[in-house]
Amino acid sequence: MTYTGRLTAHLAQATRLLMVKADGSVLVHSDGGSYKPLNWMSPPATMRVGEPEPDEASAGVTEVWTVQATKSDDTLRIAIFTLHHDSAHELGTDPGLVKDGVESDLQRLLAEQIERLGDGHALIRREHPTPIGPVDILARGPAGHVAVELKRRGDIDGVEQLTRYLDLLNRDPLLAPVEGVFAAQQIKPQARTLAEDRGIRCVVLDYDEMRGLDDADSRLF
Protein backbone atom coordinates (compact mmCIF):
# COMPACT_ATOMS: atom_id res chain seq x y z
CA MET A 1 0.00 0.00 0.00
CA THR A 2 1.36 3.40 -0.96
CA TYR A 3 0.24 6.95 -0.31
CA THR A 4 1.54 9.80 -2.42
CA GLY A 5 0.63 13.35 -1.55
CA ARG A 6 2.00 15.79 0.95
CA LEU A 7 4.41 13.02 1.85
CA THR A 8 5.03 9.50 0.64
CA ALA A 9 4.22 6.51 2.85
CA HIS A 10 4.51 2.80 2.34
CA LEU A 11 2.84 0.00 4.25
CA ALA A 12 3.90 -3.63 4.10
CA GLN A 13 1.59 -6.55 3.40
CA ALA A 14 -0.52 -7.64 6.39
CA THR A 15 -4.07 -8.36 7.42
CA ARG A 16 -5.97 -5.11 7.88
CA LEU A 17 -9.39 -3.57 8.11
CA LEU A 18 -10.36 -1.36 5.18
CA MET A 19 -13.29 1.03 5.51
CA VAL A 20 -14.80 2.81 2.51
CA LYS A 21 -17.23 5.61 3.32
CA ALA A 22 -20.03 7.07 1.24
CA ASP A 23 -18.02 10.21 0.48
CA GLY A 24 -15.25 8.15 -1.12
CA SER A 25 -12.85 8.36 1.82
CA VAL A 26 -10.90 5.22 2.64
CA LEU A 27 -9.41 4.18 5.99
CA VAL A 28 -6.77 1.50 6.55
CA HIS A 29 -6.84 0.30 10.15
CA SER A 30 -4.64 -2.11 12.04
CA ASP A 31 -5.76 -3.92 15.16
CA GLY A 32 -4.18 -1.36 17.46
CA GLY A 33 -3.22 2.23 17.81
CA SER A 34 -5.86 4.81 18.50
CA TYR A 35 -8.57 6.05 16.22
CA LYS A 36 -6.07 7.21 13.62
CA PRO A 37 -5.75 4.86 10.67
CA LEU A 38 -2.33 3.70 9.49
CA ASN A 39 -3.08 5.30 6.16
CA TRP A 40 -6.13 6.94 4.63
CA MET A 41 -7.62 9.17 1.97
CA SER A 42 -9.64 12.20 3.00
CA PRO A 43 -12.91 13.05 1.26
CA PRO A 44 -13.90 13.97 -1.30
CA ALA A 45 -12.31 11.13 -3.25
CA THR A 46 -13.18 8.41 -5.72
CA MET A 47 -12.19 4.76 -5.52
CA ARG A 48 -11.52 2.52 -8.48
CA VAL A 49 -11.02 -1.24 -8.29
CA GLY A 50 -8.65 -2.48 -10.97
CA GLU A 51 -6.45 -5.36 -12.05
CA PRO A 52 -2.96 -5.85 -10.60
CA GLU A 53 0.19 -5.50 -12.68
CA PRO A 54 1.50 -8.86 -13.98
CA ASP A 55 4.35 -8.96 -11.44
CA GLU A 56 1.90 -8.13 -8.64
CA ALA A 57 -0.50 -10.83 -9.81
CA SER A 58 2.24 -13.43 -9.74
CA ALA A 59 3.08 -12.28 -6.21
CA GLY A 60 -0.49 -13.03 -5.16
CA VAL A 61 -2.28 -9.71 -5.60
CA THR A 62 -5.87 -10.28 -6.70
CA GLU A 63 -7.03 -6.70 -7.11
CA VAL A 64 -5.81 -3.13 -6.75
CA TRP A 65 -7.76 -0.25 -5.22
CA THR A 66 -6.81 3.19 -6.42
CA VAL A 67 -8.18 6.05 -4.37
CA GLN A 68 -7.83 9.50 -5.92
CA ALA A 69 -8.52 12.75 -4.06
CA THR A 70 -10.93 15.02 -5.89
CA LYS A 71 -9.25 18.32 -5.14
CA SER A 72 -5.55 17.46 -4.95
CA ASP A 73 -3.43 14.84 -6.69
CA ASP A 74 -3.07 12.80 -3.51
CA THR A 75 -3.34 9.12 -4.34
CA LEU A 76 -3.69 5.99 -2.24
CA ARG A 77 -2.97 2.64 -3.85
CA ILE A 78 -3.94 -0.59 -2.09
CA ALA A 79 -2.95 -4.04 -3.32
CA ILE A 80 -5.38 -6.72 -2.12
CA PHE A 81 -4.06 -10.24 -1.59
CA THR A 82 -6.86 -12.00 0.25
CA LEU A 83 -10.36 -10.86 1.08
CA HIS A 84 -11.14 -12.37 4.49
CA HIS A 85 -14.50 -10.71 4.78
CA ASP A 86 -16.56 -8.17 2.89
CA SER A 87 -19.69 -6.39 3.98
CA ALA A 88 -21.53 -3.26 2.78
CA HIS A 89 -24.14 -1.24 4.64
CA GLU A 90 -26.23 1.86 4.07
CA LEU A 91 -25.95 4.06 7.17
CA GLY A 92 -27.94 7.12 6.06
CA THR A 93 -27.39 10.65 7.29
CA ASP A 94 -26.11 11.14 10.79
CA PRO A 95 -27.39 13.41 13.56
CA GLY A 96 -24.56 15.46 14.97
CA LEU A 97 -22.46 15.04 18.08
CA VAL A 98 -23.32 17.22 21.07
CA LYS A 99 -20.35 18.34 23.14
CA ASP A 100 -20.04 19.96 26.54
CA GLY A 101 -16.98 21.14 28.38
CA VAL A 102 -14.97 22.79 25.64
CA GLU A 103 -13.31 26.20 25.81
CA SER A 104 -16.52 28.12 25.18
CA ASP A 105 -18.07 26.55 28.29
CA LEU A 106 -15.01 27.45 30.30
CA GLN A 107 -15.22 31.00 28.97
CA ARG A 108 -18.89 31.33 29.88
CA LEU A 109 -18.22 30.03 33.38
CA LEU A 110 -15.25 32.32 33.98
CA ALA A 111 -17.26 35.30 32.73
CA GLU A 112 -19.95 34.43 35.28
CA GLN A 113 -17.39 33.81 38.01
CA ILE A 114 -15.03 36.65 37.16
CA GLU A 115 -14.06 37.01 40.84
CA ARG A 116 -11.85 33.93 40.30
CA LEU A 117 -9.34 36.41 38.88
CA GLY A 118 -9.19 38.05 42.31
CA ASP A 119 -11.24 40.53 44.33
CA GLY A 120 -12.45 43.68 42.66
CA HIS A 121 -12.81 42.34 39.13
CA ALA A 122 -15.79 43.17 36.90
CA LEU A 123 -16.54 41.70 33.49
CA ILE A 124 -16.51 44.13 30.56
CA ARG A 125 -17.08 41.66 27.74
CA ARG A 126 -16.23 38.25 26.28
CA GLU A 127 -14.56 38.01 22.87
CA HIS A 128 -13.41 41.62 22.89
CA PRO A 129 -12.50 42.31 19.25
CA THR A 130 -9.06 43.56 18.23
CA PRO A 131 -7.45 43.80 14.78
CA ILE A 132 -5.39 40.68 15.51
CA GLY A 133 -8.25 38.60 16.88
CA PRO A 134 -10.65 38.52 19.81
CA VAL A 135 -9.43 38.75 23.43
CA ASP A 136 -11.19 35.95 25.32
CA ILE A 137 -12.25 38.07 28.27
CA LEU A 138 -11.76 41.76 29.00
CA ALA A 139 -12.39 42.88 32.58
CA ARG A 140 -11.90 45.85 34.85
CA GLY A 141 -9.51 45.13 37.68
CA PRO A 142 -8.51 46.98 40.83
CA ALA A 143 -5.69 48.79 38.97
CA GLY A 144 -6.83 49.16 35.38
CA HIS A 145 -8.01 46.74 32.76
CA VAL A 146 -7.37 43.00 32.62
CA ALA A 147 -7.08 40.90 29.44
CA VAL A 148 -7.63 37.17 29.95
CA GLU A 149 -6.42 34.46 27.59
CA LEU A 150 -8.23 31.22 28.28
CA LYS A 151 -7.08 27.69 27.42
CA ARG A 152 -7.93 24.20 28.49
CA ARG A 153 -4.22 23.38 28.46
CA GLY A 154 -1.97 26.37 29.04
CA ASP A 155 0.87 26.11 26.58
CA ILE A 156 3.60 28.49 25.50
CA ASP A 157 1.58 29.41 22.40
CA GLY A 158 -1.16 30.87 24.56
CA VAL A 159 1.34 33.12 26.33
CA GLU A 160 2.60 34.39 22.98
CA GLN A 161 -0.95 35.05 21.88
CA LEU A 162 -1.76 37.00 25.05
CA THR A 163 1.49 38.95 24.73
CA ARG A 164 0.46 40.13 21.25
CA TYR A 165 -2.92 41.23 22.57
CA LEU A 166 -1.35 43.09 25.50
CA ASP A 167 1.10 44.92 23.24
CA LEU A 168 -1.82 46.13 21.20
CA LEU A 169 -4.24 46.94 24.02
CA ASN A 170 -1.65 48.90 25.95
CA ARG A 171 -1.24 51.23 22.99
CA ASP A 172 -4.88 52.28 23.47
CA PRO A 173 -4.88 55.24 25.90
CA LEU A 174 -8.49 54.50 26.82
CA LEU A 175 -7.54 51.02 28.05
CA ALA A 176 -3.93 51.25 29.28
CA PRO A 177 -2.67 49.99 31.59
CA VAL A 178 -3.85 46.48 30.73
CA GLU A 179 -2.74 43.58 32.90
CA GLY A 180 -2.53 40.08 31.42
CA VAL A 181 -3.99 36.96 32.98
CA PHE A 182 -3.32 33.49 31.58
CA ALA A 183 -6.09 31.18 32.75
CA ALA A 184 -6.21 27.46 32.05
CA GLN A 185 -7.23 24.14 33.58
CA GLN A 186 -3.58 23.14 33.48
CA ILE A 187 -0.52 25.34 32.90
CA LYS A 188 2.73 23.86 31.62
CA PRO A 189 5.85 24.85 33.60
CA GLN A 190 7.52 26.41 30.56
CA ALA A 191 4.42 28.47 29.81
CA ARG A 192 4.21 29.61 33.43
CA THR A 193 7.85 30.65 33.42
CA LEU A 194 7.46 32.64 30.22
CA ALA A 195 4.23 34.24 31.42
CA GLU A 196 5.60 35.32 34.78
CA ASP A 197 8.77 36.60 33.11
CA ARG A 198 6.52 38.92 31.12
CA GLY A 199 4.49 40.03 34.11
CA ILE A 200 1.50 37.92 33.14
CA ARG A 201 -0.45 36.42 36.01
CA CYS A 202 -1.33 32.70 35.83
CA VAL A 203 -4.64 31.36 37.14
CA VAL A 204 -5.43 27.65 37.24
CA LEU A 205 -9.14 26.89 36.82
CA ASP A 206 -11.04 23.90 38.22
CA TYR A 207 -13.72 23.15 35.64
CA ASP A 208 -15.67 20.71 37.81
CA GLU A 209 -15.76 23.20 40.67
CA MET A 210 -16.81 26.02 38.33
CA ARG A 211 -19.51 23.86 36.78
CA GLY A 212 -20.69 22.89 40.25
CA LEU A 213 -21.04 26.53 41.22
CA ASP A 214 -22.84 27.20 37.97
CA ASP A 215 -25.35 24.42 38.65
CA ALA A 216 -25.87 25.76 42.15
CA ASP A 217 -26.48 29.24 40.72
CA SER A 218 -28.96 27.88 38.21
CA ARG A 219 -30.92 26.19 40.93
CA LEU A 220 -31.48 29.52 42.70
CA PHE A 221 -33.56 30.86 39.80
Next chain:
Amino acid sequence: MTYTGRLTAHLAQATRLLMVKADGSVLVHSDGGSYKPLNWMSPPATMRVGEPEPDEASAGVTEVWTVQATKSDDTLRIAIFTLHHDSAHELGTDPGLVKDGVESDLQRLLAEQIERLGDGHALIRREHPTPIGPVDILARGPAGHVAVELKRRGDIDGVEQLTRYLDLLNRDPLLAPVEGVFAAQQIKPQARTLAEDRGIRCVVLDYDEMRGLDDADSRLF
Protein backbone atom coordinates in the same frame (compact mmCIF):
# COMPACT_ATOMS: atom_id res chain seq x y z
CA MET B 1 -24.17 6.91 23.15
CA THR B 2 -22.37 8.99 25.77
CA TYR B 3 -18.73 9.82 26.39
CA THR B 4 -17.63 11.12 29.76
CA GLY B 5 -14.04 12.16 30.25
CA ARG B 6 -12.19 15.31 29.39
CA LEU B 7 -15.52 16.53 28.10
CA THR B 8 -19.01 15.11 27.84
CA ALA B 9 -20.46 14.19 24.46
CA HIS B 10 -23.75 12.68 23.41
CA LEU B 11 -24.66 11.01 20.14
CA ALA B 12 -28.22 10.33 19.02
CA GLN B 13 -29.53 6.97 17.83
CA ALA B 14 -28.57 6.11 14.24
CA THR B 15 -27.00 3.37 12.15
CA ARG B 16 -23.24 3.37 12.66
CA LEU B 17 -20.10 1.34 12.28
CA LEU B 18 -18.49 0.21 15.52
CA MET B 19 -14.91 -1.03 15.54
CA VAL B 20 -13.37 -2.79 18.52
CA LYS B 21 -9.61 -3.25 18.42
CA ALA B 22 -7.42 -5.76 20.19
CA ASP B 23 -6.16 -3.16 22.65
CA GLY B 24 -9.71 -2.45 23.84
CA SER B 25 -10.12 0.81 21.96
CA VAL B 26 -13.52 1.44 20.39
CA LEU B 27 -14.34 3.62 17.38
CA VAL B 28 -17.80 4.88 16.41
CA HIS B 29 -17.86 5.85 12.74
CA SER B 30 -20.54 7.43 10.61
CA ASP B 31 -20.65 7.06 6.83
CA GLY B 32 -18.88 10.37 6.26
CA GLY B 33 -16.48 12.85 7.75
CA SER B 34 -12.80 12.10 7.63
CA TYR B 35 -10.85 9.43 9.41
CA LYS B 36 -11.86 10.80 12.79
CA PRO B 37 -14.66 8.84 14.46
CA LEU B 38 -17.70 10.62 15.85
CA ASN B 39 -16.81 9.23 19.24
CA TRP B 40 -14.21 6.82 20.53
CA MET B 41 -12.24 5.42 23.44
CA SER B 42 -8.47 5.48 23.35
CA PRO B 43 -6.45 2.46 24.41
CA PRO B 44 -5.76 0.93 26.78
CA ALA B 45 -9.35 0.18 27.67
CA THR B 46 -11.66 -2.70 28.47
CA MET B 47 -15.12 -3.31 27.01
CA ARG B 48 -17.99 -4.96 28.80
CA VAL B 49 -21.26 -6.01 27.17
CA GLY B 50 -24.19 -5.76 29.56
CA GLU B 51 -27.95 -5.61 29.85
CA PRO B 52 -29.86 -2.37 29.23
CA GLU B 53 -31.80 -0.58 31.97
CA PRO B 54 -35.52 -1.45 31.98
CA ASP B 55 -36.52 1.90 30.43
CA GLU B 56 -33.85 1.45 27.75
CA ALA B 57 -35.04 -2.08 27.02
CA SER B 58 -38.60 -0.90 26.53
CA ALA B 59 -37.26 1.75 24.14
CA GLY B 60 -35.72 -1.02 22.06
CA VAL B 61 -32.16 -1.27 23.40
CA THR B 62 -30.96 -4.86 23.23
CA GLU B 63 -27.54 -4.52 24.82
CA VAL B 64 -25.21 -1.92 26.32
CA TRP B 65 -21.49 -1.67 25.72
CA THR B 66 -19.50 -0.01 28.45
CA VAL B 67 -15.95 0.93 27.55
CA GLN B 68 -13.72 1.95 30.44
CA ALA B 69 -10.29 3.53 30.01
CA THR B 70 -7.59 1.73 31.97
CA LYS B 71 -5.65 4.78 33.12
CA SER B 72 -8.30 7.48 33.50
CA ASP B 73 -11.96 7.38 34.41
CA ASP B 74 -13.05 8.18 30.87
CA THR B 75 -16.08 6.12 29.98
CA LEU B 76 -17.91 5.44 26.75
CA ARG B 77 -21.40 3.97 26.93
CA ILE B 78 -23.06 2.63 23.78
CA ALA B 79 -26.68 1.49 23.63
CA ILE B 80 -27.23 -1.08 20.86
CA PHE B 81 -30.68 -1.21 19.24
CA THR B 82 -30.15 -3.42 16.21
CA LEU B 83 -27.14 -5.43 15.11
CA HIS B 84 -27.12 -5.23 11.31
CA HIS B 85 -23.90 -7.14 10.93
CA ASP B 86 -21.19 -8.57 13.15
CA SER B 87 -17.81 -9.91 12.20
CA ALA B 88 -14.59 -10.61 14.12
CA HIS B 89 -11.09 -11.12 12.73
CA GLU B 90 -7.61 -11.74 14.03
CA LEU B 91 -5.24 -9.32 12.34
CA GLY B 92 -1.98 -10.12 14.09
CA THR B 93 0.86 -7.72 14.66
CA ASP B 94 1.43 -5.02 12.11
CA PRO B 95 4.62 -4.00 10.31
CA GLY B 96 5.14 -0.27 10.64
CA LEU B 97 4.40 2.57 8.30
CA VAL B 98 7.36 4.01 6.41
CA LYS B 99 7.21 7.75 5.82
CA ASP B 100 9.26 10.05 3.64
CA GLY B 101 9.11 13.78 3.27
CA VAL B 102 8.64 14.97 6.84
CA GLU B 103 10.51 17.77 8.58
CA SER B 104 13.50 15.61 9.46
CA ASP B 105 14.05 14.81 5.76
CA LEU B 106 13.81 18.48 4.93
CA GLN B 107 16.31 19.27 7.68
CA ARG B 108 18.77 16.66 6.45
CA LEU B 109 18.51 17.96 2.88
CA LEU B 110 18.95 21.61 3.86
CA ALA B 111 21.96 20.71 6.00
CA GLU B 112 23.48 19.03 2.95
CA GLN B 113 22.53 21.91 0.68
CA ILE B 114 23.24 24.75 3.08
CA GLU B 115 24.14 27.03 0.14
CA ARG B 116 20.39 27.41 -0.42
CA LEU B 117 20.57 30.03 2.33
CA GLY B 118 22.88 32.07 0.07
CA ASP B 119 26.53 32.11 -0.92
CA GLY B 120 29.15 31.82 1.78
CA HIS B 121 27.17 29.68 4.23
CA ALA B 122 28.70 26.74 6.10
CA LEU B 123 26.87 24.27 8.33
CA ILE B 124 27.84 24.26 12.01
CA ARG B 125 25.32 21.76 13.31
CA ARG B 126 21.74 20.52 13.18
CA GLU B 127 19.60 20.58 16.33
CA HIS B 128 21.85 23.06 18.12
CA PRO B 129 20.78 22.81 21.77
CA THR B 130 19.62 25.83 23.78
CA PRO B 131 17.87 26.03 27.16
CA ILE B 132 14.55 26.69 25.42
CA GLY B 133 14.87 23.96 22.83
CA PRO B 134 17.01 22.98 19.85
CA VAL B 135 17.66 25.37 16.97
CA ASP B 136 16.95 23.40 13.79
CA ILE B 137 20.11 24.46 11.97
CA LEU B 138 23.00 26.68 13.05
CA ALA B 139 25.34 27.90 10.31
CA ARG B 140 28.14 30.36 9.72
CA GLY B 141 27.19 33.08 7.28
CA PRO B 142 29.10 35.82 5.50
CA ALA B 143 28.45 38.26 8.36
CA GLY B 144 28.24 36.17 11.53
CA HIS B 145 26.11 33.23 12.57
CA VAL B 146 22.81 32.16 11.11
CA ALA B 147 20.00 30.39 12.98
CA VAL B 148 17.51 28.54 10.79
CA GLU B 149 14.00 27.56 11.82
CA LEU B 150 12.62 24.95 9.49
CA LYS B 151 8.96 24.15 8.84
CA ARG B 152 6.99 22.36 6.20
CA ARG B 153 4.37 25.07 6.45
CA GLY B 154 5.70 28.44 7.58
CA ASP B 155 3.24 29.81 10.11
CA ILE B 156 3.34 32.69 12.55
CA ASP B 157 4.20 30.25 15.35
CA GLY B 158 7.46 29.37 13.65
CA VAL B 159 8.47 33.03 13.50
CA GLU B 160 7.74 33.42 17.21
CA GLN B 161 9.80 30.33 17.94
CA LEU B 162 12.74 31.61 15.90
CA THR B 163 12.46 35.02 17.55
CA ARG B 164 12.84 33.43 20.99
CA TYR B 165 15.93 31.53 19.82
CA LEU B 166 17.46 34.68 18.32
CA ASP B 167 16.89 36.68 21.52
CA LEU B 168 18.75 34.00 23.41
CA LEU B 169 21.55 33.33 20.93
CA ASN B 170 22.32 37.03 20.51
CA ARG B 171 23.01 37.27 24.25
CA ASP B 172 25.92 34.86 23.74
CA PRO B 173 29.01 36.97 22.91
CA LEU B 174 30.63 33.96 21.22
CA LEU B 175 27.76 33.74 18.72
CA ALA B 176 26.42 37.29 18.27
CA PRO B 177 25.48 38.65 15.87
CA VAL B 178 23.08 35.87 14.86
CA GLU B 179 20.89 36.37 11.84
CA GLY B 180 17.56 34.55 11.58
CA VAL B 181 16.37 32.58 8.57
CA PHE B 182 12.84 31.18 8.36
CA ALA B 183 12.85 28.33 5.84
CA ALA B 184 9.75 26.43 4.76
CA GLN B 185 8.14 24.75 1.78
CA GLN B 186 5.38 27.32 1.99
CA ILE B 187 5.33 30.59 3.96
CA LYS B 188 2.02 32.19 4.95
CA PRO B 189 1.80 35.93 4.09
CA GLN B 190 1.23 36.90 7.70
CA ALA B 191 4.25 34.91 8.82
CA ARG B 192 6.37 36.50 6.10
CA THR B 193 5.30 40.00 7.12
CA LEU B 194 6.07 39.35 10.79
CA ALA B 195 9.40 37.76 9.96
CA GLU B 196 10.57 40.54 7.70
CA ASP B 197 9.39 43.13 10.21
CA ARG B 198 11.78 41.51 12.68
CA GLY B 199 14.67 41.36 10.22
CA ILE B 200 14.28 37.63 9.69
CA ARG B 201 15.01 36.40 6.20
CA CYS B 202 12.47 34.06 4.54
CA VAL B 203 13.58 31.21 2.30
CA VAL B 204 11.09 29.04 0.41
CA LEU B 205 12.33 25.48 -0.15
CA ASP B 206 11.39 23.19 -3.02
CA TYR B 207 11.40 19.69 -1.54
CA ASP B 208 11.18 17.86 -4.85
CA GLU B 209 14.09 19.86 -6.24
CA MET B 210 16.14 19.29 -3.08
CA ARG B 211 15.39 15.57 -3.14
CA GLY B 212 16.30 15.48 -6.80
CA LEU B 213 19.67 17.03 -6.04
CA ASP B 214 20.13 14.59 -3.17
CA ASP B 215 19.42 11.62 -5.42
CA ALA B 216 21.85 13.00 -8.01
CA ASP B 217 24.49 13.40 -5.27
CA SER B 218 23.92 9.85 -4.07
CA ARG B 219 24.39 8.52 -7.54
CA LEU B 220 27.87 10.09 -7.71
CA PHE B 221 29.13 7.84 -4.92
Next chain:
DNA sequence: GTGTGTATGTCGTCA
Protein backbone atom coordinates in the same frame (compact mmCIF):
# COMPACT_ATOMS: atom_id res chain seq x y z
C1' DG C 1 -12.37 30.94 -0.07
C1' DT C 2 -8.65 32.12 3.25
C1' DG C 3 -6.98 32.88 7.75
C1' DT C 4 -7.08 31.86 12.73
C1' DG C 5 -7.69 29.25 16.92
C1' DT C 6 -9.27 24.81 19.09
C1' DA C 7 -8.80 19.71 19.77
C1' DT C 8 -11.39 13.99 24.10
C1' DG C 9 -6.35 16.17 19.06
C1' DT C 10 -2.61 11.90 18.21
C1' DC C 11 2.17 10.71 17.72
C1' DG C 12 7.09 10.69 18.20
C1' DT C 13 11.29 12.05 20.89
C1' DC C 14 13.95 13.04 24.56
C1' DA C 15 15.04 14.54 29.24
Next chain:
DNA sequence: TGACGACGTACACAC
Protein backbone atom coordinates in the same frame (compact mmCIF):
# COMPACT_ATOMS: atom_id res chain seq x y z
C1' DT D 1 6.76 9.31 32.89
C1' DG D 2 6.04 14.16 31.46
C1' DA D 3 7.15 18.01 28.60
C1' DC D 4 7.44 19.53 23.87
C1' DG D 5 7.00 20.01 18.97
C1' DA D 6 5.24 18.02 14.44
C1' DC D 7 1.31 16.43 12.01
C1' DG D 8 -0.78 14.13 5.16
C1' DT D 9 -2.83 17.42 11.66
C1' DA D 10 -8.64 17.90 11.16
C1' DC D 11 -12.27 21.09 12.21
C1' DA D 12 -15.20 25.15 13.13
C1' DC D 13 -15.80 29.87 12.64
C1' DA D 14 -14.87 34.72 11.24
C1' DC D 15 -13.71 37.81 7.65
